[in-house]
Amino acid sequence: MSTIIDQNLVARHNGQLQANLHADYDALAGVLSRRGVDIETLTVHAQQFAVALPSWGAGTGGTRFARFPGKGEPRNVFEKLDDCAVIHQLTRATPGISLHFPWDRTDDPKALREQAESHGLYFDAVNSNTFQDQQGQEHSYKYGSLTAQSAATRAQAVQHNIDCIELGRALGSKALTVWIGDGANFPGQHNLRGSLERYLDSMRSIYAALPDDWQVFIEHKLFEPAFYATTIADWGTSFACAQQLGPKAKCLVDLGHHAPNTNIEMIVARLAQFGKLGGFHFNDSKYGDDDLDSGSINPFQLFLVFNELADAAQREGASFKTANMLDQSHNVTDPIESLMSSAVEVQRAYVQAALVDRAALRGHQEANDVLQAAQTLKQAFRTDVSPILAMARQRSGGAIDPVGAYRAAGYREQAAVARPARAGASSSGIV
Numbered sequence: 439m440s441t442i443i444d445q446n447l448v449a450r451h452n453g454q455l456q457a458n459l460h461a462d463y464d465a466l467a468g469v470l471s472r473r474g475v476d477i478e479t480l481t482v483h484a485q486q487f488a489v490a491l492p493s494w495g496a497g498t499g500g501t502r503f504a505r506f507p508g509k510g511e512p513r514n515v516f517e518k519l520d521d522c523a524v525i526h527q528l529t530r531a532t533p534g535i536s537l538h539f540p541w542d543r544t545d546d547p548k549a550l551r552e553q554a555e556s557h558g559l560y561f562d563a564v565n566s567n568t569f570q571d572q573q574g575q576e577h578s579y580k581y582g583s584l585t586a587q588s589a590a591t592r593a594q595a596v597q598h599n600i601d602c603i604e605l606g607r608a609l610g611s612k613a614l615t616v617w618i619g620d621g622a623n624f625p626g627q628h629n630l631r632g633s634l635e636r637y638l639d640s641m642r643s644i645y646a647a648l649p650d651d652w653q654v655f656i657e658h659k660l661f662e663p664a665f666y667a668t669t670i671a672d673w674g675t676s677f678a679c680a681q682q683l684g685p686k687a688k689c690l691v692d693l694g695h696h697a698p699n700t701n702i703e704m705i706v707a708r709l710a711q712f713g714k715l716g717g718f719h720f721n722d723s724k725y726g727d728d729d730l731d732s733g734s735i736n737p738f739q740l741f742l743v744f745n746e747l748a749d750a751a752q753r754e755g756a757s758f759k760t761a762n763m764l765d766q767s768h769n770v771t772d773p774i775e776s777l778m779s780s781a782v783e784v785q786r787a788y789v790q791a792a793l794v795d796r797a798a799l800r801g802h803q804e805a806n807d808v809l810q811a812a813q814t815l816k817q818a819f820r821t822d823v824s825p826i827l828a829m830a831r832q833r834s835g836g837a838i839d840p841v842g843a844y845r846a847a848g849y850r851e852q853a854a855v856a857r858p859a860r861a862g863a864s865s866s867g868i869v
Contacts, residue, residue, distance in 0.1 A: 439558040442524045443847045448837050451846055455828075455838040462825040469821075475793065477826065483792050484823075484830035487785045489720065490534030490562035490763040493542050495777055496521040499729070499767030508772065510853030515542040516553060517857060521774055523557035528843055530836035531781045534562035536763050537609070539602045540572055547608040554609075563613035563655060563717070563761055564606035568595040569663070584640035585620040585633040585669050596640050600647045607649060613716075613761060615690055616644070617657035621664020621671070633669050638682055645683045655690035655716040655761065656680055660697055662727060673705045680714050688716025692765060693743070694723040694730075703742040710750040710758070717761030718743075720784050729767035731776050733783030740784065741819045744791035752796065772850055778840040782827060789826055793818035 467477040496518040498508040512518040519535065526532045535554060544550050554560060568583030577588060583595035603614055620637070622628050641654075648654055658676040661668055670676055673689060680687040689709050696702060709715035720740070722730040733740050751758045764784070768776045795814055802811035828838045837843035844850075 440556045441527050442520055442557070443527055443843070443849060445835075447847055448528070448843050451843045452832055452838045459825060459828050459832070459838055463829050466822070466825045470793075473795075480789060480792060480823070481826050481830050481833070484785060484789050484826050485530075485834050487531055487788050487830075488533055488762070489531060489781055489784050490536045490761070491522045491525060491532045491777060491781075492763060492765050493518045493522070493535055493537050495764060495766050495768065496773050498773060499769050501769070506769070507859060509859075510850050510855075510857050511859070513857055515544055515550060518542070519550070519553055519557070519559070521853075523559060524844065524849055525774055525777050525781065525840075526557070526559060527835075528831075528837040528840035529778050529781045529785075530831050530834035531785050532764075532777070533559055534763070535559055536562045536565060536615075537606075537611075538565040538567060539598075539605060540567060543605065547605060551609050561606070561609040561611045562763060563615045564602050564609070564611045565615045565617070566599045566602045568598060569617070569619035579619075582618075582620040582628075582633070584616075584618050585628075585636045587628070587636075592636065592640050596643045599644045603644075603647055603649070603652070612651060613653045613655060614644070614648070615655040615657055616641070617659065618670065619659075619663045619668075621668035622666045623664060624666055627666070630667060634675070634679075637669055638679060641679065641683055641687075645687060648686055653686050653688055653716060653761075654683070655688055657690040657692060657695070657719070659692065659695040659727065673709065677709065677712070677714055680716075687714075689714050690716050690719065690761075692719035692721070692727075693732075693740075694719075694721050694727040694765075696723075698723070698725065702739060703746050706743050706746045707750075710746065710754075715750075715760055717763065719763055719765035720780065721764065721766045729765065731766055731768075731771075731783070732764060732780035733786070737783065737787070738819060740787040741790050742815075744787040745794060745815065745818075747788075748791040748794065749796070774844060774850070775841050778844065782840070785827055786823060789823045790818050790821060793821055793823070 470477050493515060497511045512521055522535050568579055571578050577591040577594045584592060586592050599616060606614060645654060656670065656676045656679055658670045658672055659668060660671055676689040680689050691706060693702060706715060720732045722732055722735040724735050764777060764780050766776060766780060799811060799814045802814060832838050
């Protein structure tokens with residue numbers, strides 16, 4: 439496997455931190471041993487964790503007011519892949535890449551797949567885009583795509599999704615994520631029931647084009663850009679549509695796509711219970727769909743989501759799997775640093791959830807011992823598993839301190855030289 443950053447530099451950086459890591463790891467091992475937990479088992483568990491990277495997250499994001507480009511931004515999908523390779527090299531937790539079409543469209547998917555494989559990467563779910571008009575397209579999505587009143591516009595949107603499937607097949611992907619911004623900004627703008635009927639009719643055509651071993655993930659969002667009534671606004675609508683479409687259709691949960699203070703972990707439990715939980719777009723939120731770094735605002739909620747996933751895995755066994763991806767907009771930070779930090783935070787919640795004493799929790803629940811049930815969860819959440827995460831990275835060939843190693847390597851400065859800014863060249867970031 440080829441690496442972007444000199445592995446000798448990573449080894450030297452690790453060497454400077456080795457003694458402290460072992461001291462912290464041994465101390466934590468003692469704490470966990472007194473609880474009857476083997477730290478080595480948890481470290482192996484951490485090494486098994488993986489979360490996919492969004493190709494668009496490698497670039498600087500922005501808002502509807504402004505976008506402030508960063509230095510050395512990737513200008514095409516091949517340069518995005520290089521940045522993603524750096525993240526995986528240092529964290530050893532992000533082997534999957536999720537592409538977005540037409541942003542990441544390439545006329546040479548074979549070369550792109552070979553580049554990914556050379557870095558030990560693979561392509562996760564591909565994403566379609568019918569929430570923007572693209573240059574040269576015949577019909578506008580201003581008033582809807584899969585739900586448009588115009589049959590020709592709907593057919594164009596359906597065909598784009600089918601094209602995404604075909605390109606995804608060439609790259610080795612196994613899933614399509616569909617998010618639409620369709621809806622209404624005014625009461626009476628469209629018939630609320632009719633728009634969902636048109637959506638389902640369009641999705642049936644997309645579903646029919648799925649290969650046998652593929653899935654389609656339906657992503658819901660409370661609002662924006664449809665501020666009065668979004669067609670796929672909540673998990674209930676997503677679930678109903680997935681049920682209508684068939685077993686290859688699942689629901690995707692983006693942590694920022696809900697009203698503030700929504701009980702997302704309960705949504706996760708419900709979808710898992712009925713076999714329709716497809717996966718996640720991990721990020722964090724303060725007000726709405728902020729796309730902030732994972733774990734930066736509400737790490738306890740992230741932990742509670744993984745607590746439900748751990749419960750589902752215990753119930754369902756090896757058959758229970760979800761497609762996990764980061765989905766963030768990095769407006770004021772280096773995107774590589776933010777994605778590395780977020781991958782670590784999601785991995786942290788994954789390991790903390792494995793620390794929950796499920797037998798004790800079940801006993802407290804059955805005895806209606808409310809306080810002790812809550813404290814059982816809190817004990818796992820309060821445990822600082824940083825030494826486990828660092829040890830897992832090192833043993834897998836990554837960096838004890840990913841951000842520190844990245845900065846020491848000077849990758850961003852080198853990218854700024856190799857990728858001079860050109861107007862319209864960047865295909866990165868979310869606006």
